[in-house]
Amino acid sequence: MSELIQAVLNSEEKLDLRSFLSDLRHQDKKYLLRNDIQNVYRDYCSHYQKPEQFYTSSHLGKLLYYTQEIIQDESSFCLIIRPKIASQEVYRLTADLSVEPMTVQELLDLRDRFVNRFHPNEGDLLELDFGPFYDYSPMIRDPKNIGKGVQFLNRYLSSKLLQDPKQWLQSLFEFLSLHQYNGVQLLINNRIKSQKQLSEQVKSAIAFVSNRPSDEPYEELRFHLQTMGFEPGWGNTAARVQETLEMLDQLIDSPDHQTLEAFISRIPIIFRIVLVSPHGWFGQEGVLGRPDTGGQVVYLLDQAKSLEKQLQEDSIQAGLEGLNVEPKVIILTRLIPNSDGTLCNQRLEKVYGTENAWILRVPLREFNPNMTQNWMSRFEIWPYLETYAIDAEKELMAEFQGRPDLIVGNYSDGNLVAFLLSRRLGVTQCNIAHAFEKTKYLFSNLYWNDLEDKYHFSLQFTADLLAMNAANFIISSTYQEIVGTPDSVGQYESYKCFTMPDLYHVVNGIELFSPKFNVVPPGVNENYFFPYTHTQDRVESDRQRIEEMLFTLEDPTQVFGKLDDPSKRPLFSMARLDRIKNLTGLAECFGQNKELQEHCNLILVAGKLRVEESGDNEEREEIVKLYRIIEEYNLQGKIRWLGVRLSKIDSGEIYRIIAEHQGIFVQPALFEAFGLTILEAMISGLPTFATQFGGPLEIIQDRINGFYINPTNLDETGAKILDFVQKCEQKPDYWYQVSGRAIDRVYSTYTWKIHTNKLLSLARIYAFWNFTSKENREDLLRYIEALFYLIYKPRAQQLLEQHQYR
Incomplete structure (x- = not known):
């Protein structure tokens, strides 16, 4: 008991x-x-x-x-x-x-009876149990270490090298022998024919390079090393080659997890990366703020730039300059023929500021052109993803002139496509969920039948289960994204055990103690988002234009509301107008607090201003609700609502101008998986109030460099913001103290350089793990394929048939 x-x-x-x-x-x-x-x-x-x-x-x-x-x-x-x-x-x-x-089965039966108490199920439901497939892999024991999978895996692999050195060194030898770039052999050539010979030749090579000048370029060593069995990839100077070979020598003689991670992390085995995000409007201009289009666009563009730069640096350090190595990153997304003035109908678009990073858009197959020629909600895209993956495979092979080395899925649909692609191509698969709809919508699995026409959760939750179990490794932005907090269930944890009445029972949906989970938070783009005090990096004409737009511009096509007193401290928020982002909740909080209105104006940058301009049901509902709140609380003269789409340059300048006015950023989401806007606001120097539900708990240190709010408690939220405002008026230095600590927090922890180094290190280590354990994964992948064809595909076909008549 x-x-x-x-x-x-x-x-x-x-x-x-x-x-x-x-x-x-x-x-x-x-x-x-x-x-x-x-x-x-x-x-x-x-x-x-x-x-x-x-x-x-x-x-x-x-x-x-x-x-x-x-x-x-x-x-x-x-x-x-x-x-x-x-x-x-x-x-x-x-x-x-x-x-x-x-038992779990009794619990799921009880939940089913609760939903279907007037029409109880007869007979049993299909049970999904992924538990047995994790028997092959090592397991983390302490919950505190969940999300530190690669550290655990390195310890496990190095212990295996000690316990069974012959078998594991043979695996390492075979792994190092595999790699080529454009047909050119890397690392080890066929002069080394066994792991025993590798051990001998490594010592000989170390003796050779240790007698050369440390800064001697690799090209001058190349011929001699090749005769010993070593191809390019060990380093760009004699010192770097020696350092890498010594790591391998230590691994062979006395392995430890730090050496294993350091060695695998630096060998050049990744040159071509695919980042998959099919839904939404994906582009570099004119897309932010549209339905299903927000943080993931910013995230992926920044990630692609950072990955390309890091791959280039890694190739140079590995000594591959003589091979004309050109790392390539492709963001795979959807081509939308009716692109509404954006470039979303353009097949290929180069990512600004890069040499070889691209947006590749692949169209959905035709079917009903009323659907496939236009933007499609992320809740409706499911029937097209299998054929999309097949078509995308051909396009990727053509662009890369071969297979990619790593496929990274984003969101539920992108992760499913990543699974389908990686299965077909035999490539390492990484998943990044960002946010699951299952945890956003209360009781969404229990009442999926009632919500199916609008959200199609049966397809989405099935896709989530398949993709997260198929992934070689999973990146989360925070620890609590995986397993929550002591008093809240994590997003992945919510898939451990649940029912979808009349469809299936999940008795073990994901192994939370698997070493596939790793916490790798994203960064913030420092080219666009930087402190307001960096006046030398700001453009005065942009500052003046944005200042006018925020406070005084009278243009009913872009702005609703004229401020009676523009000099009041601005409360600022910027997000999509949807239920979860909860900007209407912030407006209501402001409306209910008369004292806060005396000190502050509320400025919102959010979506469209008119119902007829939006094609998204949820956005239309929120537009109507926001107007109702403004009327109900008589907020005219105290609120500005900007219905504009902003470039990243303008977004960065907005934060800085609000900071110049000693404003406050409020992120009132009912749930936020991570919160890129929080990082953007904090690095700009804005004291930030953010939801306590989700990732902000790990970004912000409460009352030190920001503040937590409970967005479901409007009185408490208003009181917290008012208390901060009054402290700032009593002690003018207080605003600057919190602002400075917010800036420091981002620079110390949340940069893209940190993120990218970790991601590439993970990709190389899991590629090695995947190579050594691929036989043990095959039965899991067969199980996942069976569920795809027996559950997912028939339901997708039903939805496709509905689309034919729209």
Whole structure:
């Protein structure tokens, strides 16, 4: 039995538990989530006049703190307890307080009955269980180390080298012998025929290069090293070659995980990278703010630039200049024929500021041109992805003149395409989710049938399961994206066990302790986003134009609202107008706080101004809601709403101008997987208030370099912002202190240089791991393929048939 339940039953609080359960029976809600449980418990303590210590420190309080869900089922209650991160226990509790554990299958059946209580299922549902396929791979034990997969994997691999040196050195030898660039052999040639000979020749090569001047270029050493069996790739100078060979020598003689990581991370095996993001409007101009188009465009363009630059540096350091190596990065996205004035109908577009990074757009196959010729919601794209992957494979092979070395998926659709491509091409697959819809929409899996016409979650959640299990490694921006916090479930953790009634049960959807998970936060583009104090990097004409647009421009096509007093401190936010980004929640918070209105103006940069201009249902609803809030709270004269699409240059300057006015950035999302706008605001010097639900918890250090807010509690949020404003007025230095610490936080932790080095290191190490364990992965991949063809594809075909008539 749970220690938490046992502690209550063994104490005088047993009566309180009975009384609390009695109160639950009179609740309208029969399915309570953690916030609901805490609210009912707070009311219980208030009603029975319990002391504050009972609420926070009693055995019952602790039990309910760790209880994620309570489901009432006729004469009993089901308690889903999460005593620690990545761990779940389920118990049935009856009125007489008898307790029995429930299996995962019993829990899923109960959830099904709750949804289908008037039409219960007959017979069993398909069960999806990925657990057995992870028996082959090593497992992390301590939850604190989840997200540090590569560190664990390096320790595991180096221990294998020690335990079974002959087999693992043979694998390493074969791996090093594989690699070529445009038909030119790298690292080891056929003069070295075995791992034993490799060990001998490494020592000879070290002796040779150690007698050469340390700065002697590789080209002058090349012929002699080739006769010893070593091709280009070890270094660009004698010193660099010696250093790399000594790492290999140490690995052969006395392996350790640091040496393994350092050695594998520097060998040149990655030259061609695909970043996959099919949905949305993907371009470099005129796309931000459109439906389904926001942070991922900024993220991928910055990532592509940084990757190309790092690949170039790595190639030079590896001594490959004589081979005319040209690393190439391709962002694979969708070609939209009716492109609404953007370049989204252009097949190939070079990424600004790069030598060989490109946006490659591949169209969806025709089917119904009313759908495929136009922008399509990310919720509707599913039927086209298999044929899209087939067509994209041909285009990529033509552009690269061969296979890519790494495929990185983005979002649910991009990750599914990455899986299909990597399976066909035999290439290392990396997944980056950014955000899962499953955690954005409450009870989205339980009530998927009711939401299917609008969101098609059956396809999306199936795609997520397939892609995340197929991936060689997964990058998350934060630890909590994987396994949450002590009091909230992580995005990946939400896939561990769930039901989609009438479709399937997931009894083990993902192994959270797998070393495939790695936390690698993104960076911020320092060319566009930098502190407002860097006046030498700013363009005065841009500053004046943006200043006018923010505060005084009267143009009803772009701006709604005229400020009565433009000199008030600006509260600023910039995001898409959708429910999750919650800009309407911020407007309502501002509207409810009269005192805040006396000190500040609210300035929003958000989407369209008119319903008829938007083709997105959710955006249209939010537009109507924002106008209603402005009217209800009489915010005319206190709010500016800019319906503009901005270039990154203008976005950067907006943050800096708000900072010059000693403004505040507020990010009020109901959930934010990471929060690039938070980084952009902080590096610009803006004190930032950001949602406590999601990634901002790991970016911001509360009350040091920013502030957490609960966007569902408008009174509390308004009070926190007002308190900061009043402190700044009382102590003018306070704003500057928080501003300076925000800037320092970004520069120390969130740069693209840090991100890219880590990503490429991971890609090389997992390529080695994939090579040594590929036989053990084949059964998993066959299982995933079976689910794709038996579950995903028939449902995709049904949706495609619906599209034929639109």
